[in-house]
Amino acid sequence: MQRPIGVFDSGVGGLTVARAIIDQLPAESITYIGDTANGPYGPRAQDEVRHLALDVLDTLVAQGVKMLVIACNTATAAVHDLAVERYERGMGIPVVAVIEPAVRAAVAQSRSGRIGVIATAGTIGSGAYQRAFAEAGVPHIAAAAAPRFVEFVESGVTTGDEVLEAARGYLEPLLAEDPDTLVLGCTHYPLLAGAIGYVAGADVRLVSSAEETAADVYRILSDRGMLAPTTAAPAYEFEATTEAQEPFLRLARRFLGPEVTHVEFHQTGVIHLPGRTD
The missing domain is CATH 3.40.50.1860 (Rossmann fold)
Known part of the structure; x- marks a missing residue:
């Protein structure tokens, strides 16, 4: 199944999870959303975090992801059970949290x-x-x-x-x-x-x-027959919810290393990265 894995965090921290998924599952495509406009979530009330998280998860589902990865501990604590009910049981989209x-x-x-x-x-x-x-x-x-x-x-x-x-x-x-x-x-x-x-x-x-979550992603996709073909050319799309992209880009390079070989900026705040060339 070549649809992307959706990864969500309140900012850039979840890029460690994206990095681990790329390392363990090099054929998989990733769509990542960092809610940089509202992060960090840590000081926010649980109800507010739940509302923000569901908005981002709904966005990833609308973009056609095959799995949701909640790569934020604060969001996991606030929304995990509801996300499992809403997306996994309700829509058949597996949910993995950290x-x-x-x-x-x-x-x-x-x-x-x-x-x-x-x-x-x-x-x-x-x-x-x-x-x-x-x-x-x-x-x-x-x-x-x-x-x-x-x-x-x-x-x-x-x-x-x-x-x-x-x-x-x-x-x-x-x-x-x-x-x-x-x-x-x-x-x-x-x-x-x-x-x-x-x-x-x-x-x-x-x-x-991060590493343990990526291992769960591998296990669940394998068990459900949802892994991308090993010959697939992955695509990585990273989105932020603020227009100020330079801090996100700088940290993305530190987290993801050689995957950030080319970047295009869009007014929507979306950063597109090509798949691996190695």
């Missing part, structure tokens, strides 16, 4: 059962990770909100003293509970993995929701 794959990976990797999660204030406050871990047999996790991490990544700042200072402030109370595994519960955070890993220490394993 929380459950990360939880499964963390449980599998943890040696002691002591697990930490850092995410946006909205995600932590929703209790979504706490519930998911409880259902997986882990009744207690160490959880901390790290809101400035999103600001750093959105502005292209991923190293330096300010990042390290923020990382220490967020992580030190969490590390006092001695976790051996730390979930990066926001798709922006892998871009700060160097600083986070340095502060957390070599004995703490970092789990990225």
Whole structure:
């Protein structure tokens, strides 16, 4: 099935998920929408996030995607169950989100059962990770909100003293509970993995929701016979909801690397990228 996979995030963080999908499923086309006009979602109320997320997901469905990937932890916490009911059960469009794959990976990797999660204030406050871990047999996790991490990544700042200072402030109370595994519960955070890993220490394993989500995408498409032919030439279309494209483009190049070989700007705010040429 050659229709694209629809990937949605509140901004650029979900590009880590797009990158992982491209790596694991090189024949698949992707249509990505970053809601840069309204992101970040972390400080917003759950009802507001739900409304914004459904608007974007409806847009992706209207564009003919074969699967929906909610590549935003805050949106996942707010809208996942409703999205499954609306799109998967109602329309036959599979829905994949970032929380459950990360939880499964963390449980599998943890040696002691002591697990930490850092995410946006909205995600932590929703209790979504706490519930998911409880259902997986882990009744207690160490959880901390790290809101400035999103600001750093959105502005292209991923190293330096300010990042390290923020990382220490967020992580030190969490590390006092001695976790051996730390979930990066926001798709922006892998871009700060160097600083986070340095502060957390070599004995703490970092789990990225991006890689685990891409693995779920692969499994579901394969199980349902929906994979694109291996000979397919993929097309990548990335959309933002603001007209100011340069910050998005700059970060897209950092997230996606060689896939951004040519860019066309449109007044609609749509960025078209060609498929692989390698």
